[in-house]
Amino acid sequence: MKPLMLLAVLVIAGCTTVPPTNVHQPMTARPAPRFEASAGNGAIYQAGTGRPLFEDRRARYVGDTITVNITESTTASAKSNNKVDKSNNQKASVTALSGLPGKGLLGLDLGATSSTAFSGKGEAANNNVFTGNITVTVIDVMPNGNLLVSGEKQLAIGNEQEFVRISGVINPSFVDAFNTIASSKVADARIEYKSAGQISEAQIMGWMARFFLNVLPF
Numbered sequence: 001m002k003p004l005m006l007l008a009v010l011v012i013a014g015c016t017t018v019p020p021t022n023v024h025q026p027m028t029a030r031p032a033p034r035f036e037a038s039a040g041n042g043a044i045y046q047a048g049t050g051r052p053l054f055e056d057r058r059a060r061y062v063g064d065t066i067t068v069n070i071t072e073s074t075t076a077s078a079k080s081n082n083k084v085d086k087s088n089n090q091k092a093s094v095t096a097l098s099g100l101p102g103k104g105l106l107g108l109d110l111g112a113t114s115s116t117a118f119s120g121k122g123e124a125a126n127n128n129v130f131t132g133n134i135t136v137t138v139i140d141v142m143p144n145g146n147l148l149v150s151g152e153k154q155l156a157i158g159n160e161q162e163f164v165r166i167s168g169v170i171n172p173s174f175v176d177a178f179n180t181i182a183s184s185k186v187a188d189a190r191i192e193y194k195s196a197g198q199i200s201e202a203q204i205m206g207w208m209a210r211f212f213l214n215v216l217p218f
Contacts, residue, residue: 023167023190027150029139031063058175059147064138066149067180068166072130072191077123084118130193134164146171149186160197166190 059066136151150167168186175181183189 021152021163021165021192021194023152023165023192024139024148024150026139027152027165027167028137029062031061058172058177058179059138060141060145060172062138062141065135065179066138066147066170066175067133067135067178068149068151068183068186069180070130070132070134070166070183070191072128072183074128075126077125079124080120080122082118082120084116086117087113087115089113130191132164134166136166142169146187158197160195162195163192165192165194 134151134153136149138147139150140148142148147170148167149170151165153164155162155164166183166186166189168189170181170186174185183191
C-alpha cells in the first residue's frame with residue numbers, strides 16, 4: 001500500500017512542477033521588528049509607532065516594496081563569411097642522362113596539381129522585447145545603502161501558470177517619488193518569464209528521447 005501511495009505522490013508532484021529559478025532567494029521578507037515603543041503617555045505623537053510625518057516614503061528598509069517597470073529590449077545579430085582557396089602546382093622533367101642507364105626517360109615530364117576550396121556563410125539574429133510591471137520586496141540592505149530586492153508574480157490562466165520573477169540591486173537614489181524604478185537601472189538584474197502547464201510541457205523533450213540522445217548522440 002505504501003509503495004502505491006509514494007508513486008501517486010511522485011506522479012502528482014511531477015504534474016505540478018514549478019519552473020526552477022535563478023533569482024535571489026528568498027523572494028520576500030518580513031520587515032525587521034522596530035524597537036519597542038514606550039507606554040502611552042497621552043500625547044498625540046508616540047515614539048516608535050511609525051515613520052515621521054514628513055519622512056521620505058521611498059523604500060529603504062527590509063520588507064519595503066518597490067515597483068519595477070520592466071522595459072527590456074535586446075537585439076543581437078552575428079554574421080560570418082569564411083572563404084579558403086589554396087592551390088599547389090609541381091612540375092619535374094628529365095633533360096639529360098649522360099653516361100647513366102635509363103635514357104628512355106629523356107624528355108619525360110612529370111607534373112602534379114592540387115587545389116582546395118572552402119566557402120561558408122552563417123547569419124543569426126535575435127530580437128526580444130519584455131515589458132510589464134512587478135512589485136518586489138527589499139530582502140537585504142547593503143552596507144553602502146543599496147537594496148537587494150526580489151519578487152515574483154504568478155498568473156493562472158486556465159490550466160497554464162505563468163511566473164514573472166526579478167531580482168537585483170537597486171540604488172535608492174534612482175527610485176522616484178512614486179517608489180518606482182526602471183529595470184534598466186537595476187544592477188545584476190535577473191529577470192525571468194516562465195510557465196508551467198500543458199503548453200510548456202509540450203515544448204520539452206520527453207525523458208526517453210533525452211535518454212537516447214545522451215546514450216546514442218549519433
